[in-house]
Amino acid sequence: MRPLELARLQSRFRAKPASITAMRVPHIDFARSAAAKLVAAAALLAMAAQPASAQSVLRDAETEKLLDDMAAPLVEAAGLAPGNVDIVLINDPSINAFVAGGQAVYIHSGLIDKADTANEVQGVIAHELGHITGGHIVRYGEGVGQATKITVLSMLLGAVAAAAGAADAGMAAMMAGQRAAIGRFLAFSRVQESSADAAGSEYLSKAGISGRGSIEFFKKLQNQEFRYGFSQDDEAAFTRTHPLSGDRISTLRETYIADPAWDAPDDPELQARFERVKAKLYGYIHTPARVLQRYPETVQTTPARYARAYAHHNNAMIDKALVETEALMATDPDDPYFLELKGQVMLESGKPDQALEPLRRSTELSNSDPLIASMFGHALIATEDKDNFAEAEQVLRNAVARDRRNPFAWYQLGVVYAARGDMPRARLASAEQQVMSGEYARALRSAQAAEAGLPEYTPDWLRAQDIRLQATAELERDDNRRGRR
Ligand SMILES: [Zn+2]
Numbered sequence: 001m002r003p004l005e006l007a008r009l010q011s012r013f014r015a016k017p018a019s020i021t022a023m024r025v026p027h028i029d030f031a032r033s034a035a036a037k038l039v040a041a042a043a044l045l046a047m048a049a050q051p052a053s054a055q056s057v058l059r060d061a062e063t064e065k066l067l068d069d070m071a072a073p074l075v076e077a078a079g080l081a082p083g084n085v086d087i088v089l090i091n092d093p094s095i096n097a098f099v100a101g102g103q104a105v106y107i108h109s110g111l112i113d114k115a116d117t118a119n120e121v122q123g124v125i126a127h128e129l130g131h132i133t134g135g136h137i138v139r140y141g142e143g144v145g146q147a148t149k150i151t152v153l154s155m156l157l158g159a160v161a162a163a164a165g166a167a168d169a170g171m172a173a174m175m176a177g178q179r180a181a182i183g184r185f186l187a188f189s190r191v192q193e194s195s196a197d198a199a200g201s202e203y204l205s206k207a208g209i210s211g212r213g214s215i216e217f218f219k220k221l222q223n224q225e226f227r228y229g230f231s232q233d234d235e236a237a238f239t240r241t242h243p244l245s246g247d248r249i250s251t252l253r254e255t256y257i258a259d260p261a262w263d264a265p266d267d268p269e270l271q272a273r274f275e276r277v278k279a280k281l282y283g284y285i286h287t288p289a290r291v292l293q294r295y296p297e298t299v300q301t302t303p304a305r306y307a308r309a310y311a312h313h314n315n316a317m318i319d320k321a322l323v324e325t326e327a328l329m330a331t332d333p334d335d336p337y338f339l340e341l342k343g344q345v346m347l348e349s350g351k352p353d354q355a356l357e358p359l360r361r362s363t364e365l366s367n368s369d370p371l372i373a374s375m376f377g378h379a380l381i382a383t384e385d386k387d388n389f390a391e392a393e394q395v396l397r398n399a400v401a402r403d404r405r406n407p408f409a410w411y412q413l414g415v416v417y418a419a420r421g422d423m424p425r426a427r428l429a430s431a432e433q434q435v436m437s438g439e440y441a442r443a444l445r446s447a448q449a450a451e452a453g454l455p456e457y458t459p460d461w462l463r464a465q466d467i468r469l470q471a472t473a474e475l476e477r478d479d480n481r482r483g484r485r
Contacts, residue, residue: 058091058109058284061371062337063277067107070118070270071125077206078129078199085132087125091285095221097124099131109281115217118274119266123204123214127242130199136192193242194251201255210264211256218249276337279303283310288317302331309341318349336365340372343379352382363395370403377412389416400432407433424453428460431467440478444471 067087075085086104093110105128107121115121204211256262283291283306291311295304309324325345328338343359346352359376366372373395380392396413400406414429428450434443447468454461 119213130196
C-alpha cells in the first residue's frame with residue numbers, strides 16, 4: 001500500500017473536473033465514462049482557442065449501441081465484417097458524415113439533430129458504407145500523395161486518440177487534420193457520389209430497410225442549399241463533402257421506389273431509441289435555456305425528461321437533474337441507461353457511495369458495457385474505501401479487455417494496482433494509457449519500468465515489451481519527420 005502515491009494519483013484525477021467547473025463550461029460527463037470528460041474537456045479547451053473548429057469524439061454507451069444496431073444490418077449487407085466497422089459520433093453542430101481509415105463512419109451530432117428518424121440516419125450510413133466498399137478514401141490518398149496521407153492519417157490518429165480520451169495533442173491533431181481533409185481532400189467526386197449512392201441503396205435493399213428516410217434527408221439538405229446557396233456555413237458541410245447533383249435525388253428515388261423495401265415500416269423500437277438518444281445529445285450539448293425551449297417542463301415524455309436531466313446536470317442543478325432521473329427510472333427501473341445517469345449524477349455531485357448501486361446494476365444490465373463499467377470502476381475507487389478496490393480491479397480489467405481504447409479505464413486500473421503496491425502492473429497500465437494518448441516518451445519509460453519488474457515471458461511482460469517497441473518506433477518516426485524538415 002502506498003498511500004502517498006495513491007493520493008497523488010487521485011488528486012490528479014480530480015483536477016480535471018474541477019478545472020472544467022471553474023471554466024463554467026457545460027458539465028462534462030456525457031453519459032459516460034470519465035473518458036468522455038477528458039475528451040470534452042480537451043475539446044472545450046480547444047474551443048476556447050479556435051471557436052470555429054471545435055471537434056471532439058463523443059462517447060456514450062447508449063448512443064454507440066444504437067448506432068451499432070442501426071448500422072449492423074447495413075454492414076452485413078455491404079459484406080463487411082460485423083463489428084469491424086466503427087460508427088463514431090463527433091461533437092459538431094454541422095450536418096456531416098464522413099469515412100476515414102477504411103472502416104470507420106464518423107457522424108456529426110448535428111446530423112443526428114437534423115434527422116427526424118433513425119431511418120434517415122440509416123440512409124446516410126448506407127451511403128457512407130458505399131464510400132468504404134468503393135475504396136474512395138484510399139484512392140484519394142494515393143492520388144494526392146504523401147501530404148494527403150499524413151493529413152488523413154493525422155485525422156484518424158486524432159480520432160482514435162480522442163475516442164479513447166486522449167488529451168489536447170490528440171484533439172489538436174484531429175482538428176487540424178479533419179478541417180484540412182474535409183476542405184481539400186475528402187470532398188468526393190460526382191462519380192464517387194453516384195457509386196456510393198448505388199451501393200448504399202443496394203445495402204438498404206438487402207437489409208430490407210426503406211430508402212424513404214434517405215430521400216427525406218437529402219431533401220432537407222437540398223432545401224438548405226436552395227435557401228443558402230453553396231455557403232460555407234455549418235449546414236452546408238454535408239453537401240460540400242458529398243456534392244448533390246441535380247438529378248441525384250431523383251435517380252435515388254427511382255431506385256428506392258422500385259425496391260420491395262420501400263414500403264417497409266420503420267422499426268418502432270429503433271425509432272424510440274433514436275428519439276431518446278437525440279434528446280440526450282441535445283440536452284448534453286446545448287445550454288439549459290435552449291434545452292428548455294425545445295423540451296419545456298410541461299412535456300413529460302421520456303426524451304424530454306432525458307434532455308432536461310442532462311441539461312440540469314450540466315448546469316450543476318443536481319436536485320432538478322435527480323427529479324427528472326427518478327421520473328425516468330419510475331417508468332423503467334431496469335433501464336441500464338437511466339441507472340447510468342443516476343450513478344453519474346451521484347458520482348459527479350460527490351456522492352460516490354450512492355453511485356455504486358445504480359452503476360453496479362447498470363453494468364450488469366448492459367452486459368458489462370465497457371464505458372459504463374469504467375464509470376462504475378471510477379465510482380468504486382472514488383469511495384476511497386480499500387474494500388472496494390478488488391471489485392474495481394475486476395470491473396476495470398473486464399472493461400479494458402472488451403474496449404482497449406479507453407485510457408481512462410487503464411488509468412484507474414493503474415490506481416488500483418498502485419494502491420496494492422503492485423507497481424510493475426501499475427506502470428504497465430500507465431503505459432497502455434500513455435501509448436494510446438500519443439504520449440510516447442512517457443509510454444516508453446512506463447513500459448521499460450513495467451518490463452523490468454514483471455516476471456519474464458508472462459503475458460503482461462510480453463505486453464510491456466510490445467508497448468516499448470511501439471513507443472520506440474513512434475519516437476523514431478517523429479525524429480525522422482523532424483530530421484527531414
Ligand atoms: Zn458521399
